[in-house]
Amino acid sequence: HSADAQRTDLMTITRFVLNQQSNHPESRGDFSILLSHIVLGCEFLCSAVNKAGLAKLIGLAGETNVQGEEQKKLDVLSNDVFIKALVSSGRTCILVSEEDEEATFVEASKRGKYCVVFDPLDGSSNIDCGVSIGTIFGIYLIKEDHEPTIEDVLQPGKNMLAAGYCIYGSSCTLVLSTGSGVNGFTLDPSLGEFILTHPDIKIPKKGKIYSVNEGNAKNWDDPTTKYVENCKYPRDGSSPKSLRYIGSMVADVHRTLLYGGIFLYPADKKSPNGKLRVLYEVFPMSFLMEQAGGQAFTGNQRALDLVPKKLHERSPIFLGSYEDVEEIKALYAAEE
Numbered sequence: 369h370s371a372d373a374q375r376t377d378l379m380t381i382t383r384f385v386l387n388q389q390s391n392h393p394e395s396r397g398d399f400s401i402l403l404s405h406i407v408l409g410c411e412f413l414c415s416a417v418n419k420a421g422l423a424k425l426i427g428l429a430g431e432t433n434v435q436g437e438e439q440k441k442l443d444v445l446s447n448d449v450f451i452k453a454l455v456s457s458g459r460t461c462i463l464v465s466e467e468d469e470e471a472t473f474v475e476a477s478k479r480g481k482y483c484v485v486f487d488p489l490d491g492s493s494n495i496d497c498g499v500s501i502g503t504i505f506g507i508y509l510i511k512e513d514h515e516p517t518i519e520d521v522l523q524p525g526k527n528m529l530a531a532g533y534c535i536y537g538s539s540c541t542l543v544l545s546t547g548s549g550v551n552g553f554t555l556d557p558s559l560g561e562f563i564l565t566h567p568d569i570k571i572p573k574k575g576k577i578y579s580v581n582e583g584n585a586k587n588w589d590d591p592t593t594k595y596v597e598n599c600k601y602p603r604d605g606s607s608p609k610s611l612r613y614i615g616s617m618v619a620d621v622h623r624t625l626l627y628g629g630i631f632l633y634p635a636d637k638k639s640p641n642g643k644l645r646v647l648y649e650v651f652p653m654s655f656l657m658e659q660a661g662g663q664a665f666t667g668n669q670r671a672l673d674l675v676p677k678k679l680h681e682r683s684p685i686f687l688g689s690y691e692d693v694e695e696i697k698a699l700y701a702a703e704e
């Protein structure tokens with residue numbers, strides 16, 4: 369008999385995570401509740417981003433509405449939505465957002481054991497032209513019972529319990545790892561549910577695409593320059609790589625994860641630490657890459673070993689297919 373034309377066994381993200389955590393009954397409920405609040409934030413954003421093109425009409429972006437009230441910009445609005453969703457989950461204690469200078473400490477009566485670091489709307493310069501953008505998040509578990517302090521989030525990325533992103537693109541897909549592989553769930557707008565569409569994502573061992581802002585080439589260091597030169601004029605006689613750069617980290621990393629290749633935001637003379645933020649950009653994406661069989665490197669160490677000293681610290685990053693990242697590691701090693 370033929371396969372069902374219509375899927376009838378829908379694996380929602382909640383059901384998936386509950387199954388996956390059935391061997392940790394102690395954290396099962398709490399983690400799924402936290403996740404369902406993150407999912408709510410992503411669903412809100414998916415719908416808001418879809419309407420952004422209508423902003424002039426419905427008054428979304430920084431304009432005044434019919435009542436004469438100032439409308440919030442989408443990135444500010446999305447931050448408010450995420451903070452409120454996370455606090456009201458009753459499962460968080462510290463929140464770090466790209467939008468806020470300081471961390472948010474959740475009041476004692478609503479406190480839980482998770483710390484969430486996130487960029488509510490990354491790549492927001494791409495909103496006005498309809499290019500894909502996304503939300504990035506990482507989750508830490510607070511140690512024992514103690515008053516939460518900033519040290520609880522200034523932890524290396526390898527201590528994260530889970531990480532993920534949601535891409536608002538031609539479809540809305542949430543990619544998640546809780547430390548045992550990577551899975552992707554796509555929002556079915558008619559159900560309002562994220563359904564498993566990309567089970568057990570593995571990044572190809574080697575890719576044919578490199579992704580970087582080449583406009584900064586003048587200021588790159590030698591290993592980066594040599595690496596990109598080799599992408600274009602391979603010394604071993606292999607075919608050159610293709611260049612793809614959207615300028616929206618979530619979209620560039622999503623493509624890298626699915627098709628293979630390398631994404632880099634290196635150091636340059638003007639920005640010696642690159643551009644991307646350690647806690648809520650570099651760490652979650654590095655966590656996902658490693659979980660999918662790829663690598664993430666800073667130019668001198670495994671990215672997930674970094675110990676951030678400040679909330680909004682930056683780091684250079686090279687991440688993607690295992691063998692492609694091996695190559696850039698070799699170039700940095702040869703420098704020493």
Ligand code: AHM
Nearest residue numbers: 490491492493581615616617618643
């Ligand atoms: P943002 O947090 O201000 O949106 O900046 C982060 C974005 C990333 O999504 C993207 O990878 C990078 O900035 C692109 O930077 P550039 O324009 O320098 O290439």
Ligand code: MG
Nearest residue numbers: 466487490491
């Ligand atoms: Mg950002």
